[in-house]
Amino acid sequence: MVEKRCEDPxxxxxxxxxxxxxxxxxxxxxxTQLLGETLTVQSKEGGDICVTEEAVQGTGASVxxxxxxPTLPTLQKFGFVWTSLGxxxxxxxxxxxxxxxxxxxxxxxxxxxxxxxxxxVENFLDLAHFPFVHxxxxxERPYTEVKDYSVxxxxxxxxxxxxxxxxxxxxxxxxxGQVTQYSYRLAHPFCPLLYKTSPLNRERFDVIGIFxxxxxxxRACAHQFLCLLDESNDDATIKRFQAVIFGQDKPILENQxxxxxxxxxxxxxxxxxDKTSIQYRxxxxxxxxxxxxxxxxxxxxxxxx
Amino acid sequence: MREQLTExxxxxxxxxxxxxxxxxxxxxxxxxxxxELAVWRAxxxxxxxxxxxxxxxxxxxxxxxNDGAELVCAYHGWRYSSRTAGCTYIPAHPSDAPAxxxxxxxxxxxxxxxxxxAALDQPENTPDIGxxxxxxxxxxxxxxxxxxxxxxxxxxxxxxxxxxxxxxEAGAEFELEAHPSNPLCYLNFSTDDSVSVRFILQPxxxxxxxxxxxxxxxxxxxxxxxxxxxxxxxxxKFREAFESENMVLAEQSGEGFDSPTSVGxxxxxxxxxxxxxxxxxxxxVASGVVGMELRPVEGEFSTFQPxxxxxxxxxxxxxxxxxxxxxxxxxxxxxxGIKLEEESRGGSLFLHQEVQEGDRLRISGxxxxxxxxxxxxxxxxxxxxxxxxxxxAMAQSLHRSDLDFSLDYFVQSxxxxxxxxxxxxxxxxxxxxxxLSPDETIQIVKEKxxxxxxxxxxxxxGPPPMISAIREQALILGWPPETVHYEYFENQTVLNDESxxxxxxxxxxxxxxxxxxxxxxxxLRENGISLPSSCEQGACGTCEVAVLDxxxxxxxxxxxxxxxxxxxxxMTCVSRSHSEQLVLDI
Numbered sequence: 001m002v003e004k005r006c007e008d009p010x011x012x013x014x015x016x017x018x019x020x021x022x023x024x025x026x027x028x029x030x031x032t033q034l035l036g037e038t039l040t041v042q043s044k045e046g047g048d049i050c051v052t053e054e055a056v057q058g059t060g061a062s063v064x065x066x067x068x069x070p071t072l073p074t075l076q077k078f079g080f081v082w083t084s085l086g087x088x089x090x091x092x093x094x095x096x097x098x099x100x101x102x103x104x105x106x107x108x109x110x111x112x113x114x115x116x117x118x119x120x121v122e123n124f125l126d127l128a129h130f131p132f133v134h135x136x137x138x139x140e141r142p143y144t145e146v147k148d149y150s151v152x153x154x155x156x157x158x159x160x161x162x163x164x165x166x167x168x169x170x171x172x173x174x175x176x177g178q179v180t181q182y183s184y185r186l187a188h189p190f191c192p193l194l195y196k197t198s199p200l201n202r203e204r205f206d207v208i209g210i211f212x213x214x215x216x217x218x219r220a221c222a223h224q225f226l227c228l229l230d231e232s233n234d235d236a237t238i239k240r241f242q243a244v245i246f247g248q249d250k251p252i253l254e255n256q257x258x259x260x261x262x263x264x265x266x267x268x269x270x271x272x273x274d275k276t277s278i279q280y281r282x283x284x285x286x287x288x289x290x291x292x293x294x295x296x297x298x299x300x301x302x303x304x305x
Numbered sequence: 306m307r308e309q310l311t312e313x314x315x316x317x318x319x320x321x322x323x324x325x326x327x328x329x330x331x332x333x334x335x336x337x338x339x340x341e342l343a344v345w346r347a348x349x350x351x352x353x354x355x356x357x358x359x360x361x362x363x364x365x366x367x368x369x370x371n372d373g374a375e376l377v378c379a380y381h382g383w384r385y386s387s388r389t390a391g392c393t394y395i396p397a398h399p400s401d402a403p404a405x406x407x408x409x410x411x412x413x414x415x416x417x418x419x420x421x422x423a424a425l426d427q428p429e430n431t432p433d434i435g436x437x438x439x440x441x442x443x444x445x446x447x448x449x450x451x452x453x454x455x456x457x458x459x460x461x462x463x464x465x466x467x468x469x470x471x472x473x474e475a476g477a478e479f480e481l482e483a484h485p486s487n488p489l490c491y492l493n494f495s496t497d498d499s500v501s502v503r504f505i506l507q508p509x510x511x512x513x514x515x516x517x518x519x520x521x522x523x524x525x526x527x528x529x530x531x532x533x534x535x536x537x538x539x540x541x542k543f544r545e546a547f548e549s550e551n552m553v554l555a556e557q558s559g560e561g562f563d564s565p566t567s568v569g570x571x572x573x574x575x576x577x578x579x580x581x582x583x584x585x586x587x588x589x590v591a592s593g594v595v596g597m598e599l600r601p602v603e604g605e606f607s608t609f610q611p612x613x614x615x616x617x618x619x620x621x622x623x624x625x626x627x628x629x630x631x632x633x634x635x636x637x638x639x640x641x642g643i644k645l646e647e648e649s650r651g652g653s654l655f656l657h658q659e660v661q662e663g664d665r666l667r668i669s670g671x672x673x674x675x676x677x678x679x680x681x682x683x684x685x686x687x688x689x690x691x692x693x694x695x696x697x698a699m700a701q702s703l704h705r706s707d708l709d710f711s712l713d714y715f716v717q718s719x720x721x722x723x724x725x726x727x728x729x730x731x732x733x734x735x736x737x738x739x740x741l742s743p744d745e746t747i748q749i750v751k752e753k754x755x756x757x758x759x760x761x762x763x764x765x766x767g768p769p770p771m772i773s774a775i776r777e778q779a780l781i782l783g784w785p786p787e788t789v790h791y792e793y794f795e796n797q798t799v800l801n802d803e804s805x806x807x808x809x810x811x812x813x814x815x816x817x818x819x820x821x822x823x824x825x826x827x828x829l830r831e832n833g834i835s836l837p838s839s840c841e842q843g844a845c846g847t848c849e850v851a852v853l854d855x856x857x858x859x860x861x862x863x864x865x866x867x868x869x870x871x872x873x874x875x876m877t878c879v880s881r882s883h884s885e886q887l888v889l890d891i
Contacts, residue, residue, distance in 0.1 A: 122362075128397035132382045142680045142708060144382065144396035153865060252380050255365040257341065257358050265846040265863070269360045269407055272842050273397035275862040282865075 006035035006217075008291035012086035014189065017211040017223045019081045020107040024049055033215040034085065035291065039072070041081055050074060051083040079107045080211060080223055093157075093187040097207045097227050106235065108224040108242040115253045116292040117190045117214035118261030118284065120222050123249055124192045124210050125184055125276045127165050133248050140168045140177070146273035158186040158283055160276040184276055189284060190214060198229045206230070217292045218259040222246070264296025314338060314454075315425040318413075318432040319489070319507050320517040322421045323444045327352060332376065334367035337423060339510040341365070342412065344421060347387035347634050348373035354423045355390050356410035359383060366409070372705060374634025385409055388636035391608025399680040402673040404841035405607050418519055419444040420505075434490045434503050436521065442503075443529060445518030448540045451548050454489065454508040457516070460547050461491050461504065468495055468502075469535035502536070516540060579618060579669045580606070585638060587662045591723040593645045594691060595657055600638045602665065608636065611698040612764075612792075613671035615639060617656070625652040628694035628766075629671055630724055632701035639671070642723050644691040675792040677702060681762040684710040685753055687775055689746075689767020690721065695792060696766055697724050700731055710734055713753055715746050715767070747774050757783040764790045806882040810834070810891050811853055825850075825877040825887075834891065836877060843879035850877050855887035 006012060012035065019030045019041045029042035031054075038054040051072045072083045077092050097103060113120055123129070128146050130139025143166040151160045163182035183195040183205070193209035207227040212220050224242055262268055263285045270278050284293060321335050327346040334357060335342050341357035343366040357365050359378040368379040375384045375393060383403075384394040392407035415422040415432055418440060422432045436442065450457050461481050468479065481504065484490035493502040500521070507515035518536055586598035599615075611633070614626045627641035646653045660666065677684075677699045684703055686696045693714050703710040714737045716722055721739075728735050738749060754763065763784065765775045772791045779789045804821040808828070819828050826848055829836055839847040843861030852875050859869045861876035868874060875887070 128381045131396070132380065141382075142396075142682060144680045145399050146397040151862070151865075251368070252364065255368050256363040256380075257365060258363065262363070266839055268362055269840050270844040271361070271395060271398060271840055272844050272862050274844060278844060278846075278863060279865065 004036070006037075006085070006291050008035075008289060009086060010288050011035065011189075011214065011291045013084060013088055014086075015075070015082040015084050015088045015092050016190070017080040017213050018051060018083050020110060020223060021049065021076055021079050021081060022107065023110075024081060032213070032221070033219070034083065035214055036216050037085060039083070041083075048074075049076060049081050051081065053085075078211070078225055079105070080225075093191070095187070095193065095207060095209075095227065097205075102229065104226075104228050104230060106226045106228075106238065108226050108239050109246070110221055110223045111243075111246045111250070112215070112219065112221045113250055113253050114219055115256060115259045116218055116261050117212040117220040118280075118292055119253055119256055119259065120210070120212050120220045121186075121190055121192050122261065122277045122280060123253055124194070124222075125160070125186075125280060126274075127163055127182070128273045129252070130165060130167070133252055134245060137169050137245060137248075138167050139165065148272070149275065151275045151279050153279070153283075158184075158276070158279050160184040186280060186283070189287065189289065200229050204229060214292050258294060260292055260294050262294040262296060264294065267294065267296055311338065314489075314508055316428050317487075317489075318415060318422040318424050318428050320420040320432075320505050320515075321354070321423045321507055323447060323517070324352075324416060324419055324421055325444065327421065330371045330373060332367045332369060332371050334365070335507075335515070336509045336513075337412075338425060338508050340425060341367075342423065343367045343369075343376070344423075345371045345376060347371075349387075349634070351387050351637075352414055352416060352421055353387055353390070354412040354414045354421070355385075356412070358409070359385075360407065360409055372633075374632065374705065384633075386608050386636050387634040389605055389608045393608060393610045393633065394679060396680065398842075399678040400676055401842070402610050402613070402676045404838070406839050406841060408608065418442055420517060420519070434487055434505060434519075435484055435492070436503070436519070440521060441523050442519040442521040443524055443532060445502075445520055445533060445536045446540075447507075447515050447517045448537075448544055449509065450514050450516060450544045451512065452514055452551050453511055454506050454514045456551060457506060457514040457547065458483075458489070460543070460550075461506075461516075464543060466493050466502070466539050467535075468493075468500060469532045516543075579667045580604075582606075582639075582666050582668045584660055584662050584664045584666065586640075587660070590642050591725075592718075592720040594721075594723045595643045595645075596640060596724070597643060597656070597660070598638050598640045599666065599668065606636065606639060607671060609639070609671040609698075610673050611677045611702040612675035612695045613673040613698070614675075614695070615641060615668050615670040616672070618667040618669065619652065619655055621651050621655055623650070623652045623655070625656075628675075628698065630694050630697040630727065632698065632727070633705055639668075642691060642694050675764075675766075675790065677764065678762060678790075679703075679706060679708060681760065681788075682709060683758075683761040684708060685761060685763040686710060686712040687750060687753070687763060687765040687767070688712065688714045689765075689771040690716060691723065692765075692767030692771075692792075693723060694766075696764060697727055699764060700734065701727065704731055704734065711736070711753065713738060713749065715741060715749075715771070743770070743774070746771065747778060750775055750778055751782070754779055754782050754784065757785070757788070762788045762790065766792045769793050804881070806884070807886045808882075809886055809888045811888055812891055816886075819881070824879065825875070825881070825889075829877065829891075836891075838878055841878045843876045846876070848877045849874055851890035853888040853890050855885075856883040857881075857887060858883045 016034055018032050018034055024030055024041050025043050029040050031040055040052050043049050051074050053070050073088055075082050131141045131144050147164050149160055149163040161183045165180055167180045168177045181197045185193045190212040195205040195207055198204050198206045210222040210224050212222050214220055263281045319337055321337055322333055322344055326333050333344040343355045343357040346352050357367050359366055361383055362380055364378055364380040366376055370377040375386055377384050382396040383392055386393050390409040390411045392403040395403050413424045413427045417432050465480055479493050481491040481493050484492055489506040491504045503519045505517045509515050520532055581602040582599040583602055584597055585600040588596045590596035609629050614628045617625050629639050631640055643653055643656045645657045675695055686700055688696045700712045712735045716739055718739050722737055765772055776789055806819055807816055808825055809816045817828050817832055819825055837847050839845045844863055846863040852873050857872050857875045858881040860879040863876055
C-alpha cells in the first residue's frame with residue numbers, strides 16, 4: 001500500500017523520536033519511517049548523528065556514488081535521536097528528573113505497533129485497563145474502580161493529577177501490592193509521561209514515559225524510557241518487565257477499530273475515568289492535527305436540533 | 306449500479322456462519338458487506354450478531370469473553386447483555402448504572418437450515434432459498450474465496466458440478482442455476498430431483514466472498530463424510546481456478562464497501578418512556594406472593610442490571626415498583642414477584658385480583674438505584690421476606706462471576722420462600738432461615754457480618770425495622786457506611802427542596818422545575834424536548850447546551866476549567882445550577 005504524503009503542517013513541524021542513540025552508535029545505520037517518509041539515522045565521525053530522508057526515486061543527485069539527500073534537523077535528548085520534517089521549535093520539552101544524580105535512566109526498548117500514535121498514547125494514559133490487560137502486574141480484579149482525579153492544562157501541557165490505582169506489582173522493585181499514585185503529563189502530543197510512587201521511597205516519583213514515533217498514519221513505534229530510583233534491578237530484568245507489559249497491550253492496541261484516533265467526541269463513548277483521554281482528543285483537535293486521526297465534525301458544531 | 310446492489314444486499318438475509326461454528330462460549334468473527342461482526346451464542350441458545358466493536362474505545366469484541374450470558378470486552382471489562390447488547394456494568398465505575406444509550410449495534414439474525422443468517426438492515430421476509438421451512442439439510446464446509454460477490458457469481462454461473470458418488474447419476478455434471486428470487490443462491494439438482502444442493506454467497510467485503518453450501522435431503526451419520534469430501538474438493542478446485550484467474554490480492558480486501566467509521570448508534574434520546582407489556586406467565590411463587598413474567602408487546606425491553614426495578618403503571622392510576630429477578634443475559638422478558646400487602650391501597654391487591662395471563666400493563670424502566678458493585682471480593686446478601694427479589698438478581702449475577710458471596714434469606718416459614726427454583730441453583734451460597742424472632746435474626750446477621758475485613762460489602766433488602774437493625778449492627782462491627790447498601794422495600798424518596806432550580810428555555814419560552822434527584826436532561830425529555838445524549842456521565846459532550854443567563858454548577862469532565870469558569874455552556878446530563886434559574890439557548 002502506498003502511503004500518501006503527510007500534508008499536516010502541525011505534525012510535520014513537531015520534533016519526533018526516530019531511534020535510541022545507543023542503537024545507532026552500536027548497530028550502525030537504522031532505516032525507519034516517519035510520517036510515511038523513509039529515513040536513515042546514522043552516526044557520523046565525531047559522535048554526531050544525522051538523519052537523512054531517503055531520496056524520492058529519480059530526484060536524488062549523487063556525487064561519486066554517494067547520494068545527496070536532504071539532511072533533516074536533528075537533536076539528541078533523553079537518549080534518543082529526534083528529527084522533524086518541517087520547521088521544528090528551537091528546543092524540546094524538559095524532564096527535570098532526568099538531571100537528578102541519584103536516578104537511573106534507561107531506554108527500555110522501542111516497540112512497533114500497528115496502530116496510530118494517538119491510540120498508543122491514549123493507552124498509556126489509561127488506568128481502567130490495568131486489571132483486564134495487565135492482571136497480576138499493574139492491576140488485579142476485582143479492584144477495578146478508577147477514582148476521581150483532576151485534569152488541568154498548564155503551560156501548553158496537559159496534566160492529570162491525583163490518579164490512584166491498586167497494583168499487585170507496580171514495578172520490578174515492588175515486593176507487595178500497593179495503591180500507586182500517578183500523575184500523567186502530556187509534554188508533547190505524542191510524548192506522555194507518568195510519575196508514580198516509587199516502591200522504594202513513597203515521597204518521590206519514578207518517571208516513565210513513551211516517546212511515540214508516528215511512522216505512518218496507522219503504524220507507530222513507542223520508544224520507552226525509565227527514570228527510576230531503583231538500584232537493585234539489572235538492566236535485563238527491567239527490560240523484560242517492560243516488554244511483558246507492552247506485549248500485553250499490543251494485541252489490544254492492534255484490535256481497535258478504526259486504527260486512527262477518532263477526535264469527534266461522539267464517535268466513541270468516554271466515561272468519567274477517561275477524563276485525560278477526553279482532554280487529549282480535544283487538544284489534538286484544537287492543535288489542528290489531521291494525520292493519524294479521524295477529525296470528524298467539530299465538537300462545537302454539534303448543535304441541538 | 307454498485308451502490309444499488311449494495312443497498313439491495315444490505316436489507317437481504319445472508320448466511321454468515323454455520324450454527325455449528327458457534328461453539329459454546331466462543332466468539333466467532335466474520336464480515337458482511339465490509340462490516341465486521343462478532344457472533345456468539347449465549348448458553349440459553351440465543352445467537353447474537355453484533356458490530357465487532359466495543360463502543361467505548363473501539364476494541365474488537367471478538368477478543369472478548371463470552372461468559373454464557375454476557376460478552377465482556379477485553380480492554381476495560383465492560384459487560385454487554387445477550388440480546389440487547391446493552392451495557393450492564395462498567396468496572397471503572399462500580400457504583401454507576403450504565404446509561405441506556407450505552408448499547409452496541411445489533412444486527413437482525415435468523416437461524417434456519419443449520420445456518421446463521423444476518424442482515425445489515427431489517428429484511429421484510431425470512432431467509433428464502435426455496436427450501437421447505439422444516440428442511441434440515443446437511444451443511445457443507447464453507448469456503449472463503451478471494452473475489453467480490455459479483456466476480457464469484459460470474460464464475461458460479463458457468464461452473465458445472467458433479468453430483469457426489471452413490472447418487473445414481475454420479476459423475477454427470479450439472480450446471481448451477483441462480484435461484485429465481487435470490488440472486489446470491491445457486492441450485493444444483495439431480496435430474497430426478499432426489500438430490501438438491503444450494504450454494505449461497507456471503508458478501509464478506511469488496512474483495513472476498515464466502516460460499517456456504519447445503520445438501521438435501523438429510524443423510525444418515527455414516528453417509529455424510531463422502532458427500533462433505535466431495536463438495537469440499539469441488540469448492541476447493543473452484544476457488545483455485547477462480548483465484549488463479551482473478552489474481553485478487555488479499556491486500557485489496559476491504560475495497561468497494563465503505564467501512565463503517567461511526568459506531569452507528571442512535572444518539573437521539575433514549576427516553577425511559579412507558580411501554581406496553583403483556584403478562585405472559587402468572588404463577589404462585591410462595592404464600593401470598595404472585596410471580597409475573599412480562600413480555601414486550603412490541604420491540605425489546607431495555608437492558609437491566611441486577612438490583613433494577615420496574616415501574617408498573619396500573620389502570621387505577623397507581624404506580625408501583627417491583628424488582629427484576631432475572632439473571633444476567635435473561636433479556637427477552639422480565640420476571641417480578643408481587644406480595645399481597647395487608648394494607649394494600651390498591652396496588653398489590655389489584656395485581657393479585659385483577660391481572661391475569663394475557664393482560665396488558667404499562668411499565669417503565671428498568672431503573673436502578675440499587676446497583677451491585679463488583680469490585681469487592683466478598684458480598685453478603687441479607688434478605689427479609691419479599692425483599693429477596695433484587696437480591697435474587699444479584700445472587701445470580703455474582704454466582705456467574707469469580708466473586709465470593711452468600712445469601713441469607715429470612716422468612717416466616719417454608720411456605721413463604723419465593724423463587725425457590727432460581728435459588729436452588731445457588732447451592733451452598735444460600736441459607737434459608739425460617740421462623741426466627743428479630744433477636745435471633747440479628748444474631749445470625751452478626752455472625753454473618755463479623756468484624757469488618759476491608760474485603761467485604763453488604764446488600765440488604767427487607768422490612769424497614771430489619772434494615773435499620775442490620776445497619777446498626779454493621780456500624781457496631783466497624784463496617785464503613787459506604788460498604789452497607791440497602792433498599793427499603795417501600796421506596797419513599799423525600800425530595801430535597803433546597804436543590805430545586807428552574808430552567809427557562811429561551812427559544813420555546815418554557816420554564817421547567819428541576820427537582821433534586823432529576824437531571825436537566827431528564828426534565829427536558831419529559832417535556833417533549835429531544836436532546837441527543839450518549840454517556841450520560843458528563844464525559845462525552847453530546848448533550849451540551851449554551852447557557853444565556855444564570856450560574857451553572859458544573860459536574861462534568863468534558864469542559865476544561867476555563868470553560869467551566871466562563872459559564873456559557875452546560876452538560877445537561879449531570880450539571881445543575883447555583884442560581885435559582887438557568888436560561889438555556891434551546
